[in-house]
Amino acid sequence: MALSTVTTAFSGNPLNRADHLRNDAEILGDWARRDDARFVLFADDRVLTDEFGDIAWMTPGRCRFLPLGTTIFLGLEGDAPRYAATLDGSAEEFGDMFAPAKFREGRAVAMKFGHAHPSLGIVAQAKSMLAWHKSHLFCAKCGHQSELVKAGYERKCPSCGASHFPRTDPVVIMLAFPEGGNNERALVGRGYHLPPGIYSALAGFMEPGETIEEAVARELMEETGLKATKVEYKASQPWPWPSTLMIGCFAWVEDGEITPDTTEIEDARWVTREEARRAVAGETPNLILPPSLAIAHNLLELWLAEE
Incomplete structure (x- = not known):
């Protein structure tokens, strides 16, 4: 059911964000290794997409030997877990490793679609979250390096105990x-x-x-x-x-x-x-x-x- 008469690009995320799973210690562990788990990858703030511009979802097997950086839980597609992760390195460094998929800038992906698309909502969620982690590595209260908790939806300072949450x-x-x-x-x-x-x-x-x-x-x-x-x-x-x-x-x-x-x-x-x-x-x-x-x-x- 449409919630609005106006459908804008980067809205319409189809995932169940499954907040109740974020505190599960295995959501970034065993869940992420399940056969039905999939990852959307980012490098240089660009997202890996297929030749049509849609998300090129990667299996845990394909991600196993990749230099993954920050990894967060996005939610569920049906019963299957979905994740976003950064790659340590530039998009150019990975060359044709994922061909025919390639890393594209998010606005270019939206222009390629030419209309609202559910995948753009997932890209918006993933890109915003990963950018927040990149810019909030240190506690705003005491300056100590903070830690990713709650599957990516909170950062906790191990020094002063302060909690920090993604902002919009x-x-x-x-x-x-x-x-x-x-x-x-x-x-x-x-x-x-x-x-x-x-x-x-x-x-x-x-x-x-x-x-x-x-x-x-x-x-x-x-x-x-x-x-x-x-x-x-x-x-x-x-x-x-x-x-x-x-x-x-x-x-x-x-x-x-x-x-x-x-x-x-x-x-x-x-x-x-x-x-x-x-x-x-x-x-x-x-x-x-x-x-x-x-x-x-x-x-x-x-x-x-x-x-």
Whole structure:
């Protein structure tokens, strides 16, 4: 059963995360050596995929002599355990060892699919978790090296006893419309990091003590000088770079002049439905909108589907 009317890339993870098994001492032991166990491998933050872009699951036998680094339990597919592991070494060092499978960057995998796919949800879970372990090797309380526990869902400090848990950083991303304007125009912006001509929905990290609506309003005011009067949640998307949750919203703003904060964004502008439709169809070289792997694309599709 679909939980949302909007299916975003990197969502839809089909695994049973099986929290009740994470404290089992054998979940990274005997379970991981079972014939039906499978591993998804990462090197240089790239994931091993087959020629079609799907996860190239490895058996315990194929992993036996590999230089595995961090290994975590992802969950169950049916009754079969699934794991993620890093390889000690660069993707290039492993060359054609897994051919025809190869290591690909996660966004390239999503582009290869061209649409939402259950494997992308697994990639998001695995990549986010492994990146967290890589960046949280030491206790934030006392500085001692911490240890992986609970099958990868906690790090414990053997020195001071502090526990550390994987984190997800919330980001609001919004498509805004003029108040009372029948949604005929939408507000888009471009950051300095984007290639020429590319515009997207505005976005920013939530701050402590904020609601989603307040974060949307603050970001709109900070980046464009426009005051939000209404905010509606639409959809969310895991984004494993390194581990964020994109919270997609529509917003409506008071009439006023756009005054971009050029310390944050290069430009902001209104686009009409017709301009957006042509841009999505690739007919406007000076206006390029986000590809299908981005939740900004989903928000634009929702808008364009309105009567």
